[in-house]
Amino acid sequence: MLPDPSTTSAAATSTGATTPAPASSPHDEFRRLESGLDALQTVPPTERGPFRRALDGVLPPVLLLVALVCAWQFYTVVAEPRPDLYPGPLNVAAAIGERWADGRLQQAVATSIARGGAGFLIAVAIGTPLGLLLAEWRLLRRALGPLLSGLQVLPSVAWVPAAIIWFGLTDATVYFVVLMGAVPSIANGLVSGIDHVPPQLRRVGTVLGASRSQLATLVILPAALPGYLSGLKQGWAFSWRSLMAAEIIAMGGSIGFGLGSMLQQSRELADLPAVLATILIILAVGILVELVAFAPVERRLLRRRGLNPGAHR
């Protein structure tokens, strides 16, 4: 057995005679002890400055992009391929500049983003209550769940012919296709977010005396937020893809001039630089929306919960 604790501590601090400890109550002593252990057990966060973080995030992709464009330009200069079949970066840039100058580019981007955004918001408005119903109502989930998962796999472009027959060449066609693409992702994301709420958190909510509605709004929904957000991200991706597919196939009528239409128009003119230019712009809009709208929200959400995305070094 251990010897009397008071003698051990006296022996251990035999040099303590020169540094007398401040007189304090046992409770204060205990609090100091506990605070000391807390300090030992918590690692101070090594937060890097916002500038450094931005640099770390922005520099690698930008460098890669510059390298790719340089390689491409190098190839066109050295191999001198036919410019109508293998245009160089400069031809593509010129095509972009031309479309910017006559205003078609701005119009196409604005039309597509407005439609994609509106379609996405409608999809959120439908998919969210649907996901809630599916998560809470078991029978509905058994009946509708497989169908919804199937719809998520079905390429929504498959709906375009049917939509054109139903709605003609109108915006309704475009929105229908976008919704068929995005709603299942959003609903399924919410369902899986709710499924992954740790049962312990529900138990705590119950123990704390939460009513059914309080449990839903104060415990389950906040806990399901990360899953819901990744459903939203996927929903946006499906919206944007479906929109482009619809715009490429359904042109004319009362459908406005979007990026998909611009792509299809360039193809009809066999204008490869313009085709490539449009593809790059579609890609850029997708990346920009992810970077501006989703990434910051997701990063904040996960950091606050101690789930740092890509933090492992």
Add this chain to the structure above:
Amino acid sequence: MNTTTDAPIAAPATPVAAGTTSHAPAIRIEGLGKRFGAAGPVVLEDIDLTIEPGEFVCLLGASGCGKSTLLGIIAGLELPTTGTVTVTSGSAAVMFQESALFPWLTAGRNVELALKLRGVPRADRRAQVLDLLDLVNLADAADKRPHELSGGMRQRVALARALAQDRKVLLMDEPFAALDAITRDLLHEELERIWRETGRTIVFVTHNVREAARLGQRVLLMKSRPGRIANEWRIDDTGPRRIESPEVSRLSVEITDQLREEIRRNAS
């Protein structure tokens, strides 16, 4: 059949216990039995137990003896198959092995949520949160999120949250089992002090004999399959004792011997 919990959201100060007689127990369990499913194994059998107000009771047993199930039934999270459980003051506060703090809320907000669900008006909550966190020596950590706290600190926030419920009975399900020995030792002291300050009735489930001998006024040893109460020790309360002390060691040896005997019975 039924868990009698009169007025589940009753104010904790309702003098149900004090009003009747001076000798109303805090928890009364009679003829309690539990099996999972109609043909499932019997988990608990013939549990009769009376816990007095302000008692610190440790429920001790090997894994699978049903001690956590018993706690869950007292908490009202599970229903007994037979018998009755009466928590005189209404419902009980519960603390689990995992702190189960809500990861999207700060430590302070976690405690505040318990106050909010109890119906404490918003204006009073902030001050009460700080008082409760100060009780577990974490007033400085109110704005920290659970992932920024150590395991011991998280359990102390969970303790503050359980105290925020302001129930007379506090049920604890192996709350310190996942902590290192040094932290656990400090939390024993913390818990004992809070128990003495607040006068709560504590039922503390553990599989750690020394922990039970260190903390409990009463130690109940449970045997397994079916879970029953095998023996009971009452420890004279002569003020705080340390886990290294000879009396805790002596009691631990005695309890461990019997615990081993109970476990040996399960050998085929």
